[in-house]
Amino acid sequence: MTMCRLSSDQFRPGFRDAPMAELAIDIEGLAFAWSEGRPVLDVPHFAVRRGESVFLRGPSGSGKSTLLGIVSGVLAPGRGRIGVLGSDLGTLSGAERDAFRAAHVGLVFQMFNLLPYLSVLDNVLLPARFSSARRERARPDPVSEARRLLAELGIAATAITGRPVTELSIGQQQRVAVARALLGRPELVIADEPTSALDSDTRDAFLRLLMSECAAAGAALLFVSHDTALGALFNRRLSITEINRAEPHRERP
Amino acid sequence: MTPLVALAAQSLWNRRGSAALTVFAIAVSVTLLVGVETMRSGARESFARTISGTDLIVGARSGPINLLLYSVFRVGDATANVSWQSYELVSRHPDVAWTIPISLGDSHRGYRVMGTSGDYFLHYRYGNRQMLAFSAGQPFSDISDAVIGAEVARELGYSTGDEITLAHGIGAGSFSGHDEHPFRIAGILAPTGTPVDRAVHVSLDALAEIHEDWQGGARSQVDPSRHPHDGNDPGDSGGDTAARPLRAGITAFLVGMRAQNAVLQMQRALNEFRGEPLTAVIPGVALQQLWQIVGVADRALLIIASFVVLAGLIGMLTSILASLRERRREMAILRSVGARPLQVFALMLLEAGLLALAGVIVGVVAAHAILAGAAPVLASRYGLFMATAGPGVYDLLLAGAVVGAALVAGLVPAWLAYRNSLADGLTIRT
Numbered sequence: 054m055t056m057c058r059l060s061s062d063q064f065r066p067g068f069r070d071a072p073m074a075e076l077a078i079d080i081e082g083l084a085f086a087w088s089e090g091r092p093v094l095d096v097p098h099f100a101v102r103r104g105e106s107v108f109l110r111g112p113s114g115s116g117k118s119t120l121l122g123i124v125s126g127v128l129a130p131g132r133g134r135i136g137v138l139g140s141d142l143g144t145l146s147g148a149e150r151d152a153f154r155a156a157h158v159g160l161v162f163q164m165f166n167l168l169p170y171l172s173v174l175d176n177v178l179l180p181a182r183f184s185s186a187r188r189e190r191a192r193p194d195p196v197s198e199a200r201r202l203l204a205e206l207g208i209a210a211t212a213i214t215g216r217p218v219t220e221l222s223i224g225q226q227q228r229v230a231v232a233r234a235l236l237g238r239p240e241l242v243i244a245d246e247p248t249s250a251l252d253s254d255t256r257d258a259f260l261r262l263l264m265s266e267c268a269a270a271g272a273a274l275l276f277v278s279h280d281t282a283l284g285a286l287f288n289r290r291l292s293i294t295e296i297n298r299a300e301p302h303r304e305r306p
Numbered sequence: 307m308t309p310l311v312a313l314a315a316q317s318l319w320n321r322r323g324s325a326a327l328t329v330f331a332i333a334v335s336v337t338l339l340v341g342v343e344t345m346r347s348g349a350r351e352s353f354a355r356t357i358s359g360t361d362l363i364v365g366a367r368s369g370p371i372n373l374l375l376y377s378v379f380r381v382g383d384a385t386a387n388v389s390w391q392s393y394e395l396v397s398r399h400p401d402v403a404w405t406i407p408i409s410l411g412d413s414h415r416g417y418r419v420m421g422t423s424g425d426y427f428l429h430y431r432y433g434n435r436q437m438l439a440f441s442a443g444q445p446f447s448d449i450s451d452a453v454i455g456a457e458v459a460r461e462l463g464y465s466t467g468d469e470i471t472l473a474h475g476i477g478a479g480s481f482s483g484h485d486e487h488p489f490r491i492a493g494i495l496a497p498t499g500t501p502v503d504r505a506v507h508v509s510l511d512a513l514a515e516i517h518e519d520w521q522g523g524a525r526s527q528v529d530p531s532r533h534p535h536d537g538n539d540p541g542d543s544g545g546d547t548a549a550r551p552l553r554a555g556i557t558a559f560l561v562g563m564r565a566q567n568a569v570l571q572m573q574r575a576l577n578e579f580r581g582e583p584l585t586a587v588i589p590g591v592a593l594q595q596l597w598q599i600v601g602v603a604d605r606a607l608l609i610i611a612s613f614v615v616l617a618g619l620i621g622m623l624t625s626i627l628a629s630l631r632e633r634r635r636e637m638a639i640l641r642s643v644g645a646r647p648l649q650v651f652a653l654m655l656l657e658a659g660l661l662a663l664a665g666v667i668v669g670v671v672a673a674h675a676i677l678a679g680a681a682p683v684l685a686s687r688y689g690l691f692m693a694t695a696g697p698g699v700y701d702l703l704l705a706g707a708v709v710g711a712a713l714v715a716g717l718v719p720a721w722l723a724y725r726n727s728l729a730d731g732l733t734i735r736t
Binding site for chain 1: 643644
C-alpha cells in the first residue's frame with residue numbers, strides 16, 4: 054500500500070523525468086476545442102504521480118471541467134498524448150475509454166452524486182456493476198468492502214443502508230460518493246469541487262477523510278476547487294492557468 | 307446486460323407511482339385487445355358452428371347469403387317457396403341420404419315457428435357435428451306437439467306440457483292468431499348457441515292443418531293484401547286446401563348426401579333444375595361469404611382496439627420523455643461509474659420494454675380472468691363460445707407485438723438519452 058508522498062516538486066507543473074509507470078496522469082501537448090478556432094485547452098505538459106494528491110485551482114470558464122472530462126475518458130482528446138496510468142487515452146475508442154474509467158478512475162462530483170433509486174450500499178457498489186476489475190479488486194468481496202469503506206467514512210452501515218439516499222445530509226451523500234469512488238481501489242480519484250456544497254466544518258472533516266482514504270487506497274487524487282484555502286493539505290497546488298495556455302472563456306457553448 | 311436490467315427495474319420502482327399508471331394504461335388497452343380478439347374468434351367460431359353436417363341448403367332462386375340468412379339464421383324472409391314436388395323429387399334421389407324440410411312464416415311471441423319433419427331431430431347437426439339434444443321431453447309425435455329451443459323456454463318460462471298458441475306472421479305484436487289451435491310443448495332442446503335456441507318447432511302437418519282451417523274460415527278472405535305471409539307460408543298461396551300437406555310448398559330444405567363427391571354434382575343439378583328456379587348452396591361456402599360481410603365490423607373493432615394499445619404506448623412514451631430531463635443527472639452519474647453511452651441507451655430501452663411487459667402480463671391475465679368469468683353468460687345468452695380457456699399462442703404473439711412496439715417507441719427516449727449523455731458527459735445538469 055502506497056502512502057501519499059510529500060514531494061519537493063510541489064510547485065512544478067509536472068515531472069518530465071519520472072518514468073511513465075510512476076505517473077497517474079501524463080499529458081503532453083494536449084489541445085482541445087469545442088468549436089473550431091476557440092481552443093479551450095492548450096496544455097503542453099501536465100503530470101500527476103501515482104499516489105500523489107494535487108490541488109487544481111481555477112475559476113469557471115478556465116477549462117478545468119473539460120480537462121477532467123478528458124482525463125476521465127469521457128471526452129475524446131483533440132490532440133496530444135493523454136497518458137493515464139500508462140495508457141494513452143487518445144488511442145482508445147469511446148467504449149474503451151469508458152471501460153478504462155470504470156476500471157481505474159473514481160469520480161466525485163460537487164453534489165447529487167447518488168442515484169436516488171438505489172440504496173446507499175447499491176450506490177457504493179455501482180462501479181462493481183460496470184467493471185469486473187473493480188469487482189475483483191474489492192476484497193474480500195464488493196459488499197464487505199463497501200461496508201468497510203462506509204464505516205471508515207463514518208457512515209454506520211446498519212443505520213443508513215436501509216434509508217433512501219435522498220434522506221441523507223449533503224455531507225453524508227458526499228462521503229457515500231467517496232466510498233463509491235474508492236471501491237475496488239481505482240488508481241486515480243478525481244474530485245470536482247466536492248466540498249462546495251458543504252459548510253466549513255463539514256468541509257474540513259470531509260477533506261481530511263478524502264485524503265486519508267485516498268492515501269490508504271494508494272490512489273492519486275486530482276482535486277479541483279476554486280477555494281484556495283483548501284490547498285494546504287495537498288502535496289501540490291496548481292492553478293489551471295499554469296498548465297493551460299488557452300485564453301479563458303465561457304467553458305461550454 | 308443483467309446489471310442494466312436490475313438498474314432499469316430499480317429505477318422504475320423508484321418512480322412506481324407514475325410507472326404503475328403507465329402499466330395500468332397499457333394493461334387496460336391490452337385487456338381490450340385480448341377481449342375483442344377472443345370475442346371475435348368466439349363469434350367466428352360460433353358463426354361457423356351454426357350448421358354442420360348439412361351438404362346443401364336448397365331454396366327458391368335467390369342469393370346464397372339470403373338463402374343462408376332466412377333458412378339457418380332466420381333473418382329476413384324468403385321471396386318464394388319451393389314446391390313440395392321438387393322437395394319430394396330431391397328427397398327420393400338415390401344419392402340423397404336425408405332431407406329436412408323447413409317451413410317458416412308463423413311466430414310465437416316474437417320467436418319464429420319452424421315447421422319441419424321428425425328427420426330434423428335425427429339429422430340436423432351443429433357445432434362439431436353435434437346432434438340436437440333434449441333437456442326435457444322428446445320430439446313431436448302429434449300435430450299438436452311443439453318442441454321449443456332453450457332460449458324460448460328460458461325467456462318465456464315454459465316447461466313441457468305447457469300450452470302455447472301460434473301467431474300468423476312474424477313479431478310479438480302479430481295481428482292475428484291461430485288461437486283455435488293450441489300446441490302442447492312436447493320437448494325442450496338443450497342449448498346449442500345457434501338460432502335453434504330461438505325457434506319453436508312444429509310438424510309440417512300441424513302447419514298445414516292450422517292454415518287449412520284458417521283459409522276455410524272467413525278471415526282470410528277479407529283483405530288478402532294485408533296478409534302478413536307474403537307468399538311465404540305453406541297454406542297461403544292459392545285456394546287449394548287439399549288434405550295433402552303443404553301443397554303450396556315449403557320455405558327451404560336441407561340435404562345430406564350419401565357421398566361427399568356427389569355434393570357438387572347435386573348442387574349444379576339443383577341450380578340448373580328446369581322444374582322451378584332453385585338455389586342450392588353449400589353451407590360452409592355461404593357461411594364464409596356471409597362472414598366476409600359480417601367480419602368487417604369485428605375487423606373494425608380489432609383496429610380500434612389496436613389504436614387503444616397505440617394510445618397506451620404513446621402514454622408510456624410521454625411519461626418516459628417527461629422523466630428524461632430530470633434524469634440527465636442520473637445519466638451523468640452512470641457515465642461516471644463507467645457506463646457507456648450505449649448502456650444508457652439500453653437502459654432507457656429496457657425501461658420501455660419492462661413497462662410494456664408488465665402491462666401486457668397484467669392485461670392478458672385480466673382479460674382472461676374477465677372472459678372466464680363471463681364465459682357462461684356469453685355462451686348461454688349470446689351463443690358465444692370462447693375458444694381459449696386461458697392464455698395461448700395468440701397472447702404470446704400479442705405480448706411480443708406490444709413489447710416490440712414499446713421497444714420501437716422506446717428508441718426515441720433512448721436516443722435522446724444517448725445523445726444527452728454524449729453531450730453532457732460528466733457535466734451534471736439540473
